[in-house]
Amino acid sequence: MELTKLLGMPLLAAEHGKDMDGLIFYVHVLMALLFAGWMAYFIYVLFRFRKSRNPQADHAGVKSHASSYIEGAVVIFEAVLLLGFAVPLWAKVADKFPAEKDSTVIRVTAQQFAWNSRYPGKDGVFGKQNPKFVNASNAFGVDPNDPAAKDDVVPPLNEMAVPVNKPVIAHITSMDVIHSFKIYPLRVNQDATPGLRVPIHFTPTKEGKYQIVCAQLCGNSHYFMKGYFTVYGQKEYDEWLDKKSKSSSAGSLE
Numbered sequence: 001m002e003l004t005k006l007l008g009m010p011l012l013a014a015e016h017g018k019d020m021d022g023l024i025f026y027v028h029v030l031m032a033l034l035f036a037g038w039m040a041y042f043i044y045v046l047f048r049f050r051k052s053r054n055p056q057a058d059h060a061g062v063k064s065h066a067s068s069y070i071e072g073a074v075v076i077f078e079a080v081l082l083l084g085f086a087v088p089l090w091a092k093v094a095d096k097f098p099a100e101k102d103s104t105v106i107r108v109t110a111q112q113f114a115w116n117s118r119y120p121g122k123d124g125v126f127g128k129q130n131p132k133f134v135n136a137s138n139a140f141g142v143d144p145n146d147p148a149a150k151d152d153v154v155p156p157l158n159e160m161a162v163p164v165n166k167p168v169i170a171h172i173t174s175m176d177v178i179h180s181f182k183i184y185p186l187r188v189n190q191d192a193t194p195g196l197r198v199p200i201h202f203t204p205t206k207e208g209k210y211q212i213v214c215a216q217l218c219g220n221s222h223y224f225m226k227g228y229f230t231v232y233g234q235k236e237y238d239e240w241l242d243k244k245s246k247s248s249s250a251g252s253l254e
């Protein structure tokens with residue numbers, strides 16, 4: 001949190017966000033160290049190989065293999081970092097999903113130039129989907145004959161909400177071209193790719209109304225593609241969902 005303020009980062013409203021802000025901070029520190037190191041080396045080389053000391057260029061060049069060994073060592077070191085630490089850590093952090101029953105599960109479908117969302121309704125089960133049912137009034141291709149689809153909740157375009165302090169699992173996909181689902185305060189960013197449904201998870205920690213932006217140039221109205229993601233207290237969320245389930249367009253697909 002402190003780090004977020006120190007760096008002048010956007011408001012932070014998700015649990016994992018402090019690790020992301022920390023990562024951005026440490027990457028900057030590493031870059032600063034590399035910059036200082038390379039600058040020092042550059043200045044040393046300017047001085048060491050100055051003209052007065054080296055009037056004639058040495059055409060034979062360096063004969064020792066020290067630099068090859070150093071480069072080999074760097075490759076091994078980086079391979080250990082990547083395979084030994086980065087990949088297992090990513091698997092642990094990003095792939096470890098919370099249980100669906102303890103989470104708010106949403107299906108998000110991007111389209112030019114808006115965000116659709118779908119909630120499973122009281123039965124907790126999403127209606128079956130099939131691309132053959134997709135049309136202008138059925139963005140999700142929901143099977144109109146599936147009973148589980150009847151109570152699904154489809155809020156108006158560009159409107160989503162979740163309760164605070166409860167994990168969210170959002171399945172991100174797209175109807176047409178590649179978009180990208182991004183909410184700065186929640187430190188969430190996932191490409192929405194046609195034909196792929198990619199799940200992400202995060203836990204919002206602060207109530208508020210946050211803007212969903214499209215972070216992938218997706219057409220002439222890309223700039224215009226924004227939605228609102230509201231984090232409510234549990235009670236307000238229940239009221240919101242109840243209201244949306246009454247006005248939901250899911251029923252009209254029958």
Ligand SMILES: [Cu+2]
Nearest residue numbers: 179214218225
């Ligand atoms: Cu877009």
